[in-house]
Amino acid sequence: METVLMKGNEALAEAAIRAGLKVYFGYPITPQNEVGEYLAKHLPPAGGTFLQAESEVAAINMVYGAAGAGVRTMTSSSGPGISLMQEGISYLAAAELPAVIVNMMRGGPGLGGIQPSQSDYFQATKGGGHGDYRLIVLAPSSVQELYDLTMLAFDLADHYRNPVMVLGDGLLGQMMESVTLKPYIPAFPLEEKTWATRGRKNREPNIINSLYLDPERLFSHNQKLFKKYQEIAEKEVRVEVINEEAEFFFVAYGSSARISLKVIELLKEKGINAGLIRPITLWPFPYTVIAEKVNQSKGFMVVEMSMGQMVEDVERAVKGQKPVYFYGTAGGIVPSPQKIFQRTLEILEGGQE
Amino acid sequence: MAEILARPESLTKVPFHYCPGCTHGIAHRLVAEVIDELGLAEKTIGVASVGCSVLAYDYFNLDMQQAAHGRAPAVATGIKRALPDRIVFTYQGDGDLASIGMGEIVHAAGRGENITVIFINNSIYGMTGGQMAPTTLMGQKTTTTPEGRTKDNGFPLKVSEMLATLDGVAYIARVALSDPGQVIKAKKAIKTAFTVQEKGLGFSMVEILSTCPTNWGLSPVNALKYVKETMTRYYPPGEFKKPEGEW
Numbered sequence A: 001m002e003t004v005l006m007k008g009n010e011a012l013a014e015a016a017i018r019a020g021l022k023v024y025f026g027y028p029i030t031p032q033n034e035v036g037e038y039l040a041k042h043l044p045p046a047g048g049t050f051l052q053a054e055s056e057v058a059a060i061n062m063v064y065g066a067a068g069a070g071v072r073t074m075t076s077s078s079g080p081g082i083s084l085m086q087e088g089i090s091y092l093a094a095a096e097l098p099a100v101i102v103n104m105m106r107g108g109p110g111l112g113g114i115q116p117s118q119s120d121y122f123q124a125t126k127g128g129g130h131g132d133y134r135l136i137v138l139a140p141s142s143v144q145e146l147y148d149l150t151m152l153a154f155d156l157a158d159h160y161r162n163p164v165m166v167l168g169d170g171l172l173g174q175m176m177e178s179v180t181l182k183p184y185i186p187a188f189p190l191e192e193k194t195w196a197t198r199g200r201k202n203r204e205p206n207i208i209n210s211l212y213l214d215p216e217r218l219f220s221h222n223q224k225l226f227k228k229y230q231e232i233a234e235k236e237v238r239v240e241v242i243n244e245e246a247e248f249f250f251v252a253y254g255s256s257a258r259i260s261l262k263v264i265e266l267l268k269e270k271g272i273n274a275g276l277i278r279p280i281t282l283w284p285f286p287y288t289v290i291a292e293k294v295n296q297s298k299g300f301m302v303v304e305m306s307m308g309q310m311v312e313d314v315e316r317a318v319k320g321q322k323p324v325y326f327y328g329t330a331g332g333i334v335p336s337p338q339k340i341f342q343r344t345l346e347i348l349e350g351g352q353e
Numbered sequence B: 001m002a003e004i005l006a007r008p009e010s011l012t013k014v015p016f017h018y019c020p021g022c023t024h025g026i027a028h029r030l031v032a033e034v035i036d037e038l039g040l041a042e043k044t045i046g047v048a049s050v051g052c053s054v055l056a057y058d059y060f061n062l063d064m065q066q067a068a069h070g071r072a073p074a075v076a077t078g079i080k081r082a083l084p085d086r087i088v089f090t091y092q093g094d095g096d097l098a099s100i101g102m103g104e105i106v107h108a109a110g111r112g113e114n115i116t117v118i119f120i121n122n123s124i125y126g127m128t129g130g131q132m133a134p135t136t137l138m139g140q141k142t143t144t145t146p147e148g149r150t151k152d153n154g155f156p157l158k159v160s161e162m163l164a165t166l167d168g169v170a171y172i173a174r175v176a177l178s179d180p181g182q183v184i185k186a187k188k189a190i191k192t193a194f195t196v197q198e199k200g201l202g203f204s205m206v207e208i209l210s211t212c213p214t215n216w217g218l219s220p221v222n223a224l225k226y227v228k229e230t231m232t233r234y235y236p237p238g239e240f241k242k243p244e245g246e247w
Ligand SMILES: Cc1ncc(C[n+]2csc(CCOP(=O)(O)OP(=O)(O)O)c2C)c(N)n1
Pocket: B050, B051, B052, B053, B069, B092, B093, B094, B095, B096, B097, B120, B122, B124, B125, B126, B127, B128, B133
């Protein structure tokens, strides 16, 4: 197995090609331009098609068409572009179309900035678009994981017929790290997409649709979707716990998880046994795993590159039984391990709320 | 006679829900007949848009996708790029294509996307109850231009003429469903458009001047007269672009 030094954005693009990406549609935006550029160069020789769309609105609807035609398809963007895609994402979820959407988060709101951020957590995990629907949201925290989770994203999308978001941040996308180019092994048996619209040869027509004018039928469609979401919530929670026996836990994903690991080392030097709960799936969220640590943990420190979004889910898991603290930075400022360390020490030694 | 009235293979048995005198149904039928005659049914994917024709996926006996408002050309692009050897068409109203979806149609045409667009221009938003469309004629009364469209509302867009200037476009025609003679011409244009796609020559579109008696406040007969005498004056029928030479 080949191990190479690669930029995060390129590693994910390479993983997509190896996972059988057939058509990619995207519109340029920093900090994820390398995804499209890599695919423009390497996807056609692999037998696929790269198309630069006229907007993110067009890109996500092209993804809809291609997904409905039964091929593996993907788009990538960042904040402002992902906002433009929300109507299309809602349609994908409603029509049960498998597709992969990458968001390399940058600082917002508005045009915001181009530096890394984690401020699209709410948008990714709580809807974003209109209607009752769920996205499967994967949160890599290394270049290797960007590679691995991108492959998994295609499999989850196909298996559950649901859009999957890979939620990275500008730091991961731009970072160079060594990555092992593992061969693609499907996480689920690849099934023939008998529902796809590819021409009605030797069968009745297939229809890709999200319109149900009859309230009863729309209600039962919603119920069907929610049954699927329940199954995903039961089976697909992914989380990494570091230092199971810890007396205090950090909860962080993506780049913030890497920073939290440094804080844990600093605390160790002070004789404090801290651990990390790192959600790998942000939806479904690992509520149970966090709840299981409530008894042993003096509290939880949530670290995010945002003004505090995932912290609400951690509070839901902890249910007020222990204090939940938050440390966040926004605007592209990466939290400093030293500062988080100081803050945590104050909390633990001062015994303050 | 029985032959002529037989339901085309490419239409389902589901009865149309269109208002009396609405020509959406005729347009569906013409598209279905052309697909039958060219033998394309098993390799065709249609894209329904948002408008009165949203349920087109129930009427065409074909694989169909339903697209978000205005985005049918992008959805069709996705299908065509995924399956280049299939025939892909969109069926869009004027609000869908010329207002919210103007970006998608221009770029699909500009790319020379090898798809066929059936563009139903009834100069109004039918489905939402008769508001002004980008194609509403000057002076025409709608629920959002109660005194008639004035220059404060801007001027109606001539989409076929605009798109015909683009290099990616292979075929563009405008037809009017106003009388049997025009219906025959319309079918010919639709057949040409699908043939252009089959031959891989690029983007093709047929703009169909169509009635909306309900929101125009006209009887079915007067609505046809309105298409013939008033609409065609601003929107002249004809072929605006054709592939050159032998094809
Ligand atoms: C994003 C969005 N905006 C608005 C609507 C509401 N809407 C439904 S149909 C329609 C107008 C359709 O008019 P047209 O395309 O001319 O089709 P017609 O009904 O006249 O055939 C509008 C505005 C919608 N469904 N989606």
